[in-house]
Amino acid sequence: MQTVNSNVDFSPVPDIVGALQTILARSQVIIPIDLDTPYAKFPNTDHSAIELKDQSISAIITERQQQLDAVLHDISGLQIVMDNINNLRQQLVKKKDKITQSMNLHKGLVSALWRFPTEVLSHIFERCLPEFDEWLPPLNQQAPMLLSQVCRRWRGIAVGTSNLWCRLCMGNLWQRVPSCCDSWLKRSQGRPLSLALHPSHINHLDELRSLLQPYINQISSLSIGFCCSDCLPEVVIADFPALQELTISMDNPIPAVTPFISQLPFTLRSLKVTQLSLNLEDLSLFNPVWARLTNVEIDICQPNAFPQLLHLCPDLSSLTIAVEFRGTQVLEPFTHTKLQSLCISDSFNTDTTALSGLFNALSLPNLRALEARYVQQWPHEGLKAFLTRSNCPLESLVFGAGVRTTDEQRAEYVALIPSLQVVVDSNRGCFA
Template identity: 50%
Template sequence: MQTDNSNVNLSTVSDIIVALQTILCSRATIPDLETPYSRTTFPNPNHCAIELKDQSISAIITERQHQLEALSHDISGLQTVMDGIHTLQQQLFEQKNKIIESINLHKRLVSPLWRLPTEVLSQIFCHCLPQIPELDQLRRPSKLTAPMLLTKICRRWREIAVGMPNLWCVLCVESDDRNWQQATFFYDTWLKRARGRPLSLRLHFYSDVHSTKLRHLIQPYVNQISSLSVGCYYASSDTPEHNIFSNLLALQEMSVYIYTYIPGDNMPAIFRVGGWSFDSDEVSSCNPVWAHLTSLSIRVREAKAALHLLQLAPNLSLLMIRITFDDVQALGPFTHTNLQTLGIYCDYPDESGSQFCDLLDALSLPTLRVLYVYGVPEWPHEEFKAFLARSECPLESLIVHSGEETDEQQAEYLALIPSSLQFVSY
């Protein structure tokens, strides 16, 4: 009998099976154990040494001992054979699985899907990538979705997927205290597969302790990060730091979302007072990160910080900005030549609504096409008309969540704009 998995001879195994079946069809010979003493239930104390003429009791015992030894030897030998048969059975099962695997492999090879060129599969893999979730729905990568799923199908698919840097350029990172060392290895392996390509990262963390971990994680890739979304939870007593943005000189798009938890509240609130926002000094501290940005969503504390941010980010084409506090200051005039979409949210209209007017008076935006304004209690008609006249911008959409404009006001705006203007007021 062979014991090596690779040397199992099926014809020899068949012979063994036939021989075993023949043996099993026969019955083991059971010796006759009857003696004249077998019917004696209780020995006669007066005849304890009686012996037959042809056989003594001691001779019977000796014979039975030989029979027991022979039977024990047969049982041991049979157990060895059974163990060998069990091993042989395992070998046959393994060989069966390999044959099935070989059949499936060759069946796949005749399928058109498995004959697709690498270039075609690469294009298909790109379309398998899931849509990037909203920041509040952020989840770490799953093994059940691409690109991780593509590495689990077969060796060829894994080699193609791992060798495609553009599959690994987007990553959602959620920082917590559970298995962070293991998570770091996973995230780092993912980012290395991007092979120097521009990265789009979404970071979600809960305190400065976690932001420090994330900063260490992304440090080797700061020159690749072109898009960054940051969402974080802070207790009202926390003092958030802005160093996570330092040295991100390749950054082109950035969004910052802050969820501040105040004890006693059932739910966190977005952009609550006391959360993370930028004043003018903090905007300056992150320079020159702003220089290459083309898209930005952020929260600032006053109109002065918003204007300073525009000065430091000359390439911005889209800016969504929230103004929180009322800090009325004189603002010098400034012209931004690339901004096409501007959204301004005033968190506290009664306090920060005046800052919209201050910003409007200071700005000239000659390329502005879309303007969204939320939280201004009374629409500053004269200031806005002066802004249009000064900017001479091709404004196409004005979306206002404040006091309604009259038809007469809209007509005055149209007279100042060299293009058609769509009004949306609610």
């Protein structure tokens, strides 16, 4: 009888198939389909009939044992064949991947993409960068890391394209593998850097400074979060003398971060504050900073804080502001001559009177772009008075999510400024 030897290597496909066919054929011959006997019917009390039969019960048991041994042997042999099939499949999958990789490589050699100049591929790679998320570390499945894994030429181009390595969320990577962050920052080749730091980094300031020290004069944009007064960076911002843009997210009351604010460098031109609504008193704590800012994104909770902010920022050209007005106030007229872009969103369902009072007090003679979001009670008459009084060269008026206006109202705005483009887009966010 032919058996399956566990020491035999069934690596070729025909050997494995042959062994499997042998097992199947032998199993059908050795094991009959019908295993019934005259003694298998119970109850059976005719003992004399049992004794007269040619085939004794002991002979049947012996036969069944032989059949069982044969089945167990075939099960063992089949398991060996199955293991070899799995091993063979893994080998074939690896061969398939290598063949596919080689084929794709040679296809690439004759493709137009392969013949692109390095400068063109560099530009394409820059277009592949995902939107910068301040709190998500880089992923291997995204550019620029993904681009460096395609082939040797692409890796060389990606590593040599400094613009691909100018943005980095530090995450916890710098603590686990600081050499990775260092390599990333080196590839920026001296270009301005945008970094995001988590609150947890504040507990490791000395290590962080050591890592960033060689690149300290490159860091022009920084995002950082404060979750409690205990984790405020007493000198962290002062370490970045070339900082131009700062985003701070905080749950703290403003007085708790006053020492931090006082250290903001004189190079700062853009400030974004999130998760905190400021009042008139809070604005005064930023006094050393406002005068040199040209771009601000902030939340305010008092109507009189709006003109005061404009007063504190004489060079401001772009303002994105969320209002949380909890009452109405009489505002003194105020004119700001440099503001060109204004985005207003309402996060407190401010009533029409408060916003109308705001528009009635302001004059923005250089305004070119105005956007509104989530203002459910739109002050139509107040905006018309504002546009008439400002006599501004407004080019774009955008009504975003949550703002309801009629065709007639929008036509009145165009009548005031014939060159005005009015856009209604419920999915649109504020411009930068």
